[in-house]
Amino acid sequence: MNHSRRNFIRSASTLMAGAGLVSALPASLQALPLRSVAASDRLNIAAIGINGMGWSDLTAMLKNPAAQCVALCDVDKNVLDKRVAELSQKGIRVKAYSDYRKLLEDKNIDAVIIGTPDHWHCLQMTDACSAGKDVYVEKPMGNSIIECRAMVAAQQKHSRAVQVGQWQRSQQHFKDAIDFVHSGKLGQVRLVKAWAYMGWMKSIPVKPDSTPPAGVDYKSWLGPATTRPFNENRFHFNFRWYWDYAGGLMTDWGVHLLDYALLGMKAGAPKSVMAAGGKFAYPDDAAETPDTLTTVYEYDHFNIQWEQATGIDGGPYGRDHGIAFIGNNGTLVLDRGGWEVIPEKGKMEGISRQKSVDNGLDLHTKNFVEVVKSRSLSDLHAPVQVGALIATTAQMGNIAYRTGKKIYWDNQKGQFTDNDANKFLAAPYHNGYKLPNVIG
Incomplete structure (x- = not known):
């Protein structure tokens, strides 16, 4: 058409x-x-x-x-x-x-x-x-x-x-939860937690380089990424755990959950970001990205905290993933299955779990x-604009982790105040590919 x-x-x-x-x-x-x-x-x-x-x-x-x-x-x-x-x-x-x-x-x-x-x-x-x-x-x-x-x-x-x-x-219970956050009934929200505890993720065993499988155009698969010998660990699903192609759990699950943290707080770019973690669960396996990470995004009147851990299901509030808006009157806990409000004693009425009823x-x-x-x-x-904001926010968390520094964002200039951090603003392009030069 x-x-x-x-x-x-x-x-x-x-x-x-x-x-x-x-x-x-x-x-x-x-x-x-x-x-x-x-x-x-x-x-x-x-x-x-x-x-x-x-x-x-x-x-x-x-x-x-x-x-x-x-x-x-x-x-x-x-x-x-x-x-x-x-x-x-x-x-x-x-x-x-x-x-x-x-x-x-x-x-x-x-x-x-x-x-x-x-x-x-x-x-x-x-x-x-x-x-x-x-x-x-x-x-x-x-x-x-x-x-x-x-x-x-x-x-x-x-x-x-x-x-x-x-x-x-597009999922209704997420919209309902954010409407409640925006109602002000939680009181001042000073801290938002988002997390992904992925118990199903096990260690990726080290494997030798090999010949690409028959029928795979490996050169085209690499595209702008660094040219390396084919390795099964980097192909299909597990590409997520290598810096050449992706950003680990931060850009896999973090973009979903931090997206709602930003939406709930009506937040844009943070003032600063700091992160600490590493390969604590599987230090000798084949993955590059951290299996354990804590990241803190600083705003004027609140912080947003991201946590990730592989091989563990027991996340905050007994959930393996979620977002928690922690206010003076109570805490709203939201995940893909529903949301609820846990009251501070004597401050407000709690709300029992409101379950998801649709398919996002x-x-x-x-x-x-x-x-x-x-x-x-x-x-x-x-x-x-939504995709850019949350992908940028997730990238900021990874950049803080990779530099090992607390990094500060200059929103007017669109860059960090730290030269080491600015080196990660663009992913390098290889094999003759160039970053698109888009002129409006």
């Missing part, structure tokens, strides 16, 4: 919100009333990077009758062939690409999902915007502070709908599809 026809379909059939975040295309997809939306009025969706969250995002998006998948792209032919076959079994025929740039040349594609490793997000998102595509990009939006700025500039220059995969922004990813992809059709970009639940 070309862009000039989008105004015509603003009144298309109501989008469906499915149930369950799954990693495989649900059998129920066959039963969706696709005929309720004329084929000419559906959005043509393509997915780039389809092994993990990219596939989950596509699965959720295809629950909407107004969306249809027309193309897939992955540098691992094994994954690509598998996903093409899964779609084919449901009667969905798609084009298959190994080079995302070729996919973006297809004028028939309206929007793309970017589910590749973090170090590819910026290049692919800015290229997609330049090609006139709307974009659903996985979190963290950017792999550096400078990348985040380039991605915001690209969206603004090309006026594309860009939704960042902060799907909790389904609602988030639905919101994206609706905005692509309506062109009301302000209706996006997690636009580039």
Whole structure:
């Protein structure tokens, strides 16, 4: 569907919100009333990077009758062939690409999902915007502070709908909890804690370098990252624990949970950041990023504290993840399952756990599809500005850890007051790739 026809379909059939975040295309997809939306009025969706969250995002998006998948792209032919076959079994025929740039040349594609490793997000998102595509990009939006700025500039220059995969922004119980925080009933909130205690994460055993698996275009997978011999530990899911490609738990879970800490406090950039931690649980394993970390963000009248620990489930308030707004009258504790208020004695009435009743990813992809059709970009639940703020905040925490210093942010200059910290503002690009030069 070309862009000039989008105004015509603003009144298309109501989008469906499915149930369950799954990693495989649900059998129920066959039963969706696709005929309720004329084929000419559906959005043509393509997915780039389809092994993990990219596939989950596509699965959720295809629950909407107004969306249809027309193309897939992955540098691992094994994954690509598998996903093409899964779609084919449901009667969905798609084009298959190994080079995302070729996919973006297809004028028939309206929007793309970017589910590749973090170090590819910026290049692919800015290229997609330049090609006139709307974009659903996985979190963290950017792999550096400078990348985040380039991605915001690209969206603004090309006026594309860009939704960042902060799907909790679409979940009702998160909204209700933040409304309660904003009501003032907790009293002055002086401390916010956010944490991820991941007991399921075990040690990653050291493995020797090897030849890339057959069907894997390893050179393309590396892209702008440092050229290194192939190692299984760095590939697919575990790329998250290596500085070349990502930022560990801070940019994996931290961007979700710290996002709500910032939203609840109506906070922007912190004044200062300090962090301490290391590889305390698995000191000799293959991962690079810390398995244990405490980070403190300083603001004028409150602090935000981040905690992460792998191999442990017993986090604060008996939860393995969450956000706690600690006020003079009581504490609101929020996680993916619900929220509650624990009162200070004699200060306020407590509130029993209010459970989640919806599916955030389904609602988030639905919101994206609706905005692509309506062109009301302000209706996006997690636009580039949201993604940039939280990715930048998470990067600040990692930079404080990597420098070993308390670092101060100059918001006017958009940099730290410390030269060592400023060296981490941009992720280095290699192999002939260059950071996008986006001029508004």
